[in-house]
Every structure is written in C-alpha cells, then in structure tokens.
Amino acid sequence: MKRTSFILLFILALQALASAELRFVIHGEPRTFTPYLVGDENSETVRYLTGGVLIRMNRQTQQLEPGLATSWKVAKMGTAITFTLRSGLKFSDGTPFTADDVVYTFQQMMAPTVHSSIADAFRSGPGQVIAKAGSPTSVTITFPAPISGVERIFDQVAIMSAKSPLKEKAVLGPFVVAEYKPGDHITFNANPNYWKKDEKGNKLPYLQTVRLDIQSNRDIELLRFQKGEIQLINGLDTENFDRLQKIMPQAVKDVGPSLDAEEFWFNEVQRSPIPAYKITWFRSVNFRRAVAHGINRDDIARLVFGGHAQAAAGSVSPANKFWFNAKLKPYAYDLKTSMNFLKKDGFHRDGNSLKDKDGHAVEFSIIVPAGNKAREREAALIQQDLAQLGMKVNIVPLDFPSLIERITQSFNYEGCILGLQNFDPDPNDQMNVWLSSSENHQWDPSQKTPATFWEAEMDKLMRQQATTQDNNKRKVAYDRVQQIVWDQAPFIYLVNKDALVAIAPNVHDANPAVLRPQTYWNIDRMTMTGR
Amino acid sequence: MRYARAAALAVLLFICVSCLFAELFAPAGYATQYRDSPDLAPSHRFILGTDELGRDRFSRLLYGGRVSLILAPTASVISVLLAALIGGVSGYVGGWLEKSAMTLTDLFLSLPWLFLLIAVRAVMPLNTSAEVSMLITFSILGILGWAATARVLASAARDLRRSDFVLQAEAAGMRGWRLFVIQVLPNMKPILLAQFWVSIPIFIIAEANLGLLGLGVNEPMPSLGGLLRELENFSALSVEPWRFAPLILLVVVVSAFQIVLPEKENA
Incomplete structure (x- = not known):
C-alpha cells in the first residue's frame, strides 16, 4: 500500500512538473516565423524555441x-x-x-x-x-x-x-508553435519528436507548454512577474531590478557584466560642419585621453546603474571569456593626468574655463537619445566631471532618428553617447566597427583609405583575424586591436552593464547566462512547479 | 466662487514667490550632485529626498517651477502677439487677407504640433547652454502656439469691424491703422488678456509633454516636465510617493490658473 502511494505521488509530481506552463513576455510582434529571415529579437525568441540547429x-x-x-x-x-x-x-x-x-x-x-x-x-x-x-x-x-x-x-x-507539407512549421527544436494570436500571445507545445534526451534517457523538453505574451510595457511585465503570471524576465533595468530585489530577493539575479558597453566618442569627421578648431581637439589623442581620464566611471556604475555595472576597459567585455584582453584596465579617474595630457596640446586654465592654445574656450555638446534616462544621466555625470577640468559640456537630447541622421549622414554633432550591443562574442561581430571603410566606424566612418597609422593597423589586424582559422592566432591579433583602441581612445568606454534577470522561484534548473537568451537558453532542461 | 478664486490666487502667489526666489528657499543648487547620497528618502537635509544623481529634489522642484512659471507666460505673450498680428489684423482687414490668414491658421491647427516641436528641436544649434535651450524651447512653444488664439481674435476683430461705433468712427473720417489702434484694439483687450491667461497653463502642460519625452529643457536645468520623468517607473511610486511632488505642483498651478481665469476674462 505504502509503495503504491509513493508511486502515485511520484507520478503526480512528474505530471505537475510536466503540465506547468512557462510564461514570459516578448516586447513586440515577431516579424517573421521563417527562421532564415529573422532579424529582430522577438522572432529570434520564436526561432530559439522551435529551431533545431547543427551546432549550438x-x-x-x-x-x-x-x-x-x-x-x-x-x-x-x-x-x-x-x-x-x-x-x-x-x-x-x-x-x-x-x-x-x-x-x-x-x-x-x-x-x-x-x-x-x-x-x-x-x-x-x-x-x-x-x-x-x-x-x-x-x-x-x-x-x-x-x-x-x-x-x-x-x-x-x-x-x-525539404519534404514536409508543413514547410517551416515542421521543426526540430524543443517546441512547436501551437497557437499564435497576433498582439496577444504565442503558445508552444513540446515537440513530440525532439531528439534530445537527458542523462537518464528521459525525453526532453520537460516543459509541456510555453506561452509568450506580447507586451511592450516593461512596467506591466514587472507587475505580472510579481503576481506570478509570468516566470522569466530578461534584461531588467537597474531600477526595476532593485525594486524586485526588495520584494522577491530569491527571484532576481545579477549574472555579471554583459557583453554590452556604454561608450562616448567625439566626431572626428573632417568634413563635418563643426568649427575646425574643435575637430583638431577631437582628433588629438591627448585630448581624448584627457577626457577618458576625466570621467569617473565608478560613479556612473554606482549612480546610473545602481552598482550593476563595471568600469569598462574597452569594446570587449570581461564577460567575453576567450576574446577579452585581460591586460587592459579601465582608464583611471585622475584629473591630474587629464591636465597633463591637455597641457601637451597647449590647453590651459583661464579661471574656471579651459582654453586651447589659440584662446578658444573648450565647450562642446554631447548628443544623447531623448528618453533614454540612463544615457542622459551618464551625460549629466560627465558634464559635472569635465567641468572640473574647465570644459563646458552641453547635453542635447535628440529623438533617435535625428541622432542617427547626425552621426551617420550630416555629421553635425560633437560628441555622442550610445551603447555597443554585442550579440556574438566572436571578433567578426565587430568587423563593421573597426574597419576604417565601414559605415559604423563611428568616429570617422567610410574612409577611402585609413586616416591614421593606427587605423591602418587595425584594418590589417581585423582582416588578418578574419581569415585565420587558428583561434589563438586570431586572439593575438584581436588583443592588439583592443590595445590600439585603448591607446588611441577613439571610443571612450564607460561601463559594461550587468545582465540582470528575474526567474520565478517555481522555475527550476534555469541557469542564466550573460549571452542572449539569458534566462531560457537551456529551456529544454528547465522544469516548473505550480505557482 | 469668489473665495475659491481668492484661494487660488493666494496659492499661485505663494508658489510663484517660492519659485521665483528659489535661491532664497532652495537648500542646494539645481545641478549640485551629492554623489554620496543618491536616491534618498525625504529627510531634514533633503525635504523631498534626492534623485539618482544625488540632486536635491526640493531644490530642483523650486528651480523647475521657476522655469515654467517665468517662461510659460513669456511663451503666452509671444503666441498672443502673433495671434493678434495674424488673426486680429486679418479679421479687421477682411477679404483675401483674412482668407489667407485663416487658411494658414487651419494649416497650423492641423499640424501635429508635438512632432513639429520635435522636428524644430532637432535642427536647433547644438552648443546652446541649458538656459538658452530653455528660452528656445518656450519660444518655439510660443511661436507654434498662436493658431487657436488667432481664430478667436480674427472672429472678434471681424465683429468689431462691423460694429456701430466703428462705422461711426469711419463716418467721422477715421481710417486704416488709426482706426484699428484707437477703436478696435482697445476693445480687443479683454479677449487678448483672456487668451493670455488661458495659454499659460497650456504652455506649462506643453513643456511637461516635451519634458516627459526628454525633449524639454536640457540637463541639468530642471523644469516641471523634466521632473515628471521620475514618474515613468510607476512600480516605484507606491514605495516612493514623494516622487509625485512635481505632478502635484503641476496640477495645483494649472488648476489655480483655471480658477483665477474667469475673473480676468470678465475684466
């Protein structure tokens, strides 16, 4: 009798694990269900849940x-x-x-x-x-x-x-789309023919259904998580993370520095419609290094990101285990060093103001995307930090299309703060940033021939690593690229934001990572008990 | 209603004095960052706590209120003057000029002003200080906000043109600008004043809209709109209700203007 009860309980427990529906939110409509056309994050989520790949x-x-x-x-x-x-x-x-x-x-x-x-x-x-x-x-x-x-x-x-009449609806991934209600939700059922099994030979995935609710408002997402209506949140912002931590400390997790970096750069495009003397400042490595040393990154990490960020040394985050050049350290906040660099170019203090060798007061603007609170705050901190060097910084929030137009077409800007989003740890993902001929070589894009010796060297190294199969050789080349970027400071890196996630306590075996999709990358092994 | 008006006026005066003399009442500068004291709850030192950058919320509220309370009337003056020029004169002259002016007014009224403001802001010079950006923002509001007032003034001027006393003045030989300035304009004064008062809260709210989008007055200068952005995170509001302070100030100011208004209209 006891034995039978135990077996029954075990079966019930297994059923409870299996029947639970995991829910989380995507922040917009998927643009496509055709796997090779995926270009947006929402479609990527669908592809990740349904697609079978040769290598994972x-x-x-x-x-x-x-x-x-x-x-x-x-x-x-x-x-x-x-x-x-x-x-x-x-x-x-x-x-x-x-x-x-x-x-x-x-x-x-x-x-x-x-x-x-x-x-x-x-x-x-x-x-x-x-x-x-x-x-x-x-x-x-x-x-x-x-x-x-x-x-x-x-x-x-x-x-x-190639043969299925269902075309792309026939999948090899852990889940298959069961229902799609545009603007509302997508439901997935476990793929009955999924090939993977666990170590004990049990069929995966453990979860029987997954539901993606389409919801653009992140505050509502947070409230629904608190109510237990959804179980996962990727990419929490600092404010919501801290708030959730107070209510559900067991649910939130700071996974550590993400691959993303916040960066600030000056416009070095010589044909841009800004005064020539300013372009001379911006093209001077001493000026850029002075600014790099004049920014208190620890304060940015603490005040803007609530401590959920680390001072950044370069374009590659320490989260990128193989490719990060560990020799590089973030620029130290040191006003004396800043002044020394400025003096090398003939800058001098005149009362509260900093002037260049021709007597021009150092004043420039930083454009930031309007409505992006974090970047506006970063700019406000930089404004006050650089004021100590006598630099006058004007913060200009611009709607995003105008900002993009200025940094890519008219080049009518002086400094800009944006973020670098890295989806793939491999250096090839950044080819379009470092090649001097690239449109995304932001400080001076689309160069016909490299404007400086160090950009020529970067071009050579990036091409070299892109055609070499030996990863160790590629790393040597890419380490050198990172070193050049650090030395020349065309981008002044600010912080690497941490990857912040929330996972409901009733979800088991989630193992969040800094790489996307952070919380559900091992969804085929995740289990769930009742709410 | 008289008592309500008196009370509204008193509240408005109190707020105006507090904000206009912010230097006297604010315990800190609006841009001062106490980086060791970010995100604090209200205390003796910081009456409304501090924001994420450690800036005193109370001080920023006073300075932000000042920006709105000085510049919204300025924008209102600009818009009423433009409206008087375009609507009043065309309504008085009539004919093709009135038709053209009203077509222009209709065009302005049909424009999505928020997008227009965003577009105008996008082409503004970059190196403008926070103070200048603040002036520009409200000037743009004033320059773009004349159309509705112009319609009212055109209609009033048209009525005045047909009025008996204007006919009498014309019969006495008064013509053109002299007739407009001596006979018509003084009779339009109550409408101009009413439009001026009506427009002030509209411009305060317009700036708040822009500020909420992050396109209002530039950092570090505060404005009511910019301060309202702290309300974006509504999950924080239940635990930090002091974040409502700018909203309360905005509602009180706008309501006070609305209550005070009829008395002025009747003047």
Whole structure:
C-alpha cells in the first residue's frame, strides 16, 4: 500500500512538473516565423524555441556543442565545413531528417531574392555558397572565401524540412508553435519528436507548454512577474531590478557584466560642419585621453546603474571569456593626468574655463537619445566631471532618428553617447566597427583609405583575424586591436552593464547566462512547479 | 466662487514667490550632485529626498517651477502677439487677407504640433547652454502656439469691424491703422488678456509633454516636465510617493490658473 502511494505521488509530481506552463513576455510582434529571415529579437525568441540547429553554443561555457550534427570539420582554410548528422531524427510532424534538409535550408536561405542577415554572414566573397549532401548523414557546405569561426554562425541556422507539407512549421527544436494570436500571445507545445534526451534517457523538453505574451510595457511585465503570471524576465533595468530585489530577493539575479558597453566618442569627421578648431581637439589623442581620464566611471556604475555595472576597459567585455584582453584596465579617474595630457596640446586654465592654445574656450555638446534616462544621466555625470577640468559640456537630447541622421549622414554633432550591443562574442561581430571603410566606424566612418597609422593597423589586424582559422592566432591579433583602441581612445568606454534577470522561484534548473537568451537558453532542461 | 478664486490666487502667489526666489528657499543648487547620497528618502537635509544623481529634489522642484512659471507666460505673450498680428489684423482687414490668414491658421491647427516641436528641436544649434535651450524651447512653444488664439481674435476683430461705433468712427473720417489702434484694439483687450491667461497653463502642460519625452529643457536645468520623468517607473511610486511632488505642483498651478481665469476674462 505504502509503495503504491509513493508511486502515485511520484507520478503526480512528474505530471505537475510536466503540465506547468512557462510564461514570459516578448516586447513586440515577431516579424517573421521563417527562421532564415529573422532579424529582430522577438522572432529570434520564436526561432530559439522551435529551431533545431547543427551546432549550438552553450551560453554558459561559451563553447560550441553538437546539435543535429554529431561532429564537424572545417576544411580548406575555412572555405568548407563538413557535418556528420545524427541519424533517425524526425521533424515535429514526423518527417525524417536527412542531409537533404540541410541542403534545402541553405538553398532557401542563400537565394538571391531573399535578404537574410544570416545568409550575409556566409557570403564571404564573390561566388556562391554551396551545400551538398554526401550521404543522408553527411553534408558539406562550401563558401566563396575563408570564414574564420564559421562554426558559430550555425547556431543561428534553424534547419527546415525539404519534404514536409508543413514547410517551416515542421521543426526540430524543443517546441512547436501551437497557437499564435497576433498582439496577444504565442503558445508552444513540446515537440513530440525532439531528439534530445537527458542523462537518464528521459525525453526532453520537460516543459509541456510555453506561452509568450506580447507586451511592450516593461512596467506591466514587472507587475505580472510579481503576481506570478509570468516566470522569466530578461534584461531588467537597474531600477526595476532593485525594486524586485526588495520584494522577491530569491527571484532576481545579477549574472555579471554583459557583453554590452556604454561608450562616448567625439566626431572626428573632417568634413563635418563643426568649427575646425574643435575637430583638431577631437582628433588629438591627448585630448581624448584627457577626457577618458576625466570621467569617473565608478560613479556612473554606482549612480546610473545602481552598482550593476563595471568600469569598462574597452569594446570587449570581461564577460567575453576567450576574446577579452585581460591586460587592459579601465582608464583611471585622475584629473591630474587629464591636465597633463591637455597641457601637451597647449590647453590651459583661464579661471574656471579651459582654453586651447589659440584662446578658444573648450565647450562642446554631447548628443544623447531623448528618453533614454540612463544615457542622459551618464551625460549629466560627465558634464559635472569635465567641468572640473574647465570644459563646458552641453547635453542635447535628440529623438533617435535625428541622432542617427547626425552621426551617420550630416555629421553635425560633437560628441555622442550610445551603447555597443554585442550579440556574438566572436571578433567578426565587430568587423563593421573597426574597419576604417565601414559605415559604423563611428568616429570617422567610410574612409577611402585609413586616416591614421593606427587605423591602418587595425584594418590589417581585423582582416588578418578574419581569415585565420587558428583561434589563438586570431586572439593575438584581436588583443592588439583592443590595445590600439585603448591607446588611441577613439571610443571612450564607460561601463559594461550587468545582465540582470528575474526567474520565478517555481522555475527550476534555469541557469542564466550573460549571452542572449539569458534566462531560457537551456529551456529544454528547465522544469516548473505550480505557482 | 469668489473665495475659491481668492484661494487660488493666494496659492499661485505663494508658489510663484517660492519659485521665483528659489535661491532664497532652495537648500542646494539645481545641478549640485551629492554623489554620496543618491536616491534618498525625504529627510531634514533633503525635504523631498534626492534623485539618482544625488540632486536635491526640493531644490530642483523650486528651480523647475521657476522655469515654467517665468517662461510659460513669456511663451503666452509671444503666441498672443502673433495671434493678434495674424488673426486680429486679418479679421479687421477682411477679404483675401483674412482668407489667407485663416487658411494658414487651419494649416497650423492641423499640424501635429508635438512632432513639429520635435522636428524644430532637432535642427536647433547644438552648443546652446541649458538656459538658452530653455528660452528656445518656450519660444518655439510660443511661436507654434498662436493658431487657436488667432481664430478667436480674427472672429472678434471681424465683429468689431462691423460694429456701430466703428462705422461711426469711419463716418467721422477715421481710417486704416488709426482706426484699428484707437477703436478696435482697445476693445480687443479683454479677449487678448483672456487668451493670455488661458495659454499659460497650456504652455506649462506643453513643456511637461516635451519634458516627459526628454525633449524639454536640457540637463541639468530642471523644469516641471523634466521632473515628471521620475514618474515613468510607476512600480516605484507606491514605495516612493514623494516622487509625485512635481505632478502635484503641476496640477495645483494649472488648476489655480483655471480658477483665477474667469475673473480676468470678465475684466
């Protein structure tokens, strides 16, 4: 009798675990359900829950792990990759998975009429990307030119079925879309044919349903979390994190520095419509270093981000385990050093004001996105910090389109504060920032030839690392790029914000990471008990 | 109602004096950052606590109130003068001038003013100090806010043009500007005054709208709109009700103006 009761209880407990519905919020409508067209965060969430990929990056260890492929081999200096696929797998509708599906996915994704950002990552040069099945469990993909770290890109390539009548609705990921009510919610059921099993051989995912509520208001998201209506929040802001911590200390977690950095830069574009003497200041490394030393980053971390940020040394956050150049330290807040740098360029104090060698008072504006409280506060702190050096800083909040127009087209601005969002730890993700010819080389974009010796060196190093397969060699090159950025300070890095998340106490085995999706990257292993 | 008006006037006077002489009553400068005391609850030292950057909320409220209370009437003067010029003169002259002016007025009324303000702000010179940005913000409000008043004034001027005493003055040989300045303008004074008073709270609220979007007066200068942004995080409000102070001040000021107004209108 006792034994039977125990078994019954065990079954009930298992059912409770299985039947619970995990809910969280996406902040807008997904723009597409077609995996290779994904370009926004909301669609990315849907793809992450439903898509089966050949290689998956473990968000915690930042290492690549086998997915639908059991192994892979990069060949011909990075111009080809061959996958050995798992056999006997099925899509959610029962259609068998073979190498033909990988070929079909690549054909769809690489079609010239389709604009896919993932496809662009594979287009390494003129020529075609060709996927060829060697056998039902082997497929080779060839690229027109070498791509370093090409394996990582496959984390975003959800394989579609070539034969299923359901097309992209047939999936290989842990969940399958069950219902979509535009503007309201998306419900997912566990994929009955999901290939993964736990260590004990139990089928994954443990959760039977997941519901994404479409809700743009983050305050309402927070209230719903407090009520127990949703169980996960990604990317909490500091204020809400601290508030939630007081009410539900067990639910919030500061995962540590994220990959994102807050940065400030001066306009160094020589053709920009600002006074020439100001461009001379901004193009001087001494002036930039003086400003870098004149900013109290610890105060920014403490006052703007409530201590949930760390002073930043450069573009790569310490959260980026492999690529971070650990030798670099954030610029120390030191007004004496600042003045010394300024004196080198002939700047001098005249009462409360700082003047350049020609007698111009040092005054410049910093544009910030209007409505972004954190950046406005950062600017207010910088304004007061630099006032101690005699610099007059005017803060100009601009609506976002106007700000973008100024920094990308008219170049009618002097300084700007924005954030660098890194989604991928690999240096190739920052190619568009560091190449002097790039439009996103913000301080002086779209250069025909590198304007300075150090930008020429950065171009060379970035290209070098992009065509090398040996990650250790790539790291040497990329470490040097980080060092140059630190030395020349074209971007003055402020802080790396921490990744702040909330996970309801009834959700088990969540293992939040700094990489997106922070809270549910291992959703197939997460479980949940009642509210 | 008389007592209500008197009370409203007294409240308005009290607020105006406190804000206009902010230097005397504010315990700290509006930009002073007590970086070791951020986000404090009200205390003897900081009556309304401090904001995230450690700035004294009470001081910022007084200075912010001053910005709105000085500049909203200034914007109101600008808009009423423009309205008088465009609406009053065209209504008095009539004919094609009135038609053109009213078309222009309709065009201005149909413009989404908030977007227009954002667009105008976006092309403003960058290196303007907080004080100048504050002047520019309210001047723009004044320059863009004349249209509704112009319609009222055009209609009043049209009626006056057809009135008996104007006909009599015309019959006596009075013409043109002289007739307008001596006969018409003095009779439009009550309407001009009423429009002036009506516009003040409108401009205070307009600045609050802009401030809420972060497009009002530039940091570190406070304004009621800028201060209202602390209400954005409504989950914080139940635990920090003192954040409501700028909203309460705004409601009191706007209500007081509305209560005081009819007396002026009847003047």
